Amino acid sequence: MSVAAADETASAAPAGDGSSGRVPLASALWVLVAGVIGLTAAVTLTIEKIKLLQNPAYVPSCSINPVLSCGSVMVTPQAAAFGFPNPLIGIAAFAVVVVIGVLAIAKVALPQWIWAGLAVGTLLGVVFVHWLIYQSLYVIGALCPYCMVVWAVTIPLFVVTSSVALRPLAGKGSGGIGRFVHQWRWSLVVLWFTALLLLILVRFWDYWSTLI
DSSP: OOHHHHHHHHHHOTTSHHHHSOOOHHHHHHHHHHHHHHHHHHHHHHHHHHHHHHOTTOOOTTOOSSSBOHHHHHTSGGGGTTSSOHHHHHHHHHHHHHHHHHHHHTTOOOOHHHHHHHHHHHHHHHHHHHHHHHHIIIIIOOBOHHHHHHHHHHHHHHHHHHHHHTHHHHTSOTTOHHHHHHHTHHHHHHHHHHHHHHHHHHHTHHHHHHHO
């Protein structure tokens, strides 16, 4: 049986994951993978920021062209929205995600409030990420590739953790929000990414068109 099939079977079991506090393997794997990728990107951004502080002439490894330019983003006030570099938030947040992912894969029965808390935390992360997306597109006028990696894992992480947190609602009729989020979680992610890609394409079309 494939991992995806196992995920669906486990989530559909009436007396399984929801009551035991365990989650389907596919969801647990995604939480861990997203946490590791996000943590790696946040640590890399922090290192690049330190190098830039040490040497203002340093060109970050993710400064590729006028649009994909970490250096242009790192020196802006938005890169330290709370008075310290934003990647430090990512290091702390994704470290927690990694721990939860490891425990979930180990089939540790975590209380439902932990998943609810993670869903709320990722919701706050999504709100912050979209503020940064707006700032990058329409105020700064540049994109940070490592930041975009964080965006790319935060959005599906929110959708997946929300589907897990809403499991208690999934059994309350086929129209329940929990069942809807679970069944359509990857479709929601695809639509979400498509909208963001279109925004990026339109915003920087003047530059992209020169590459064609």
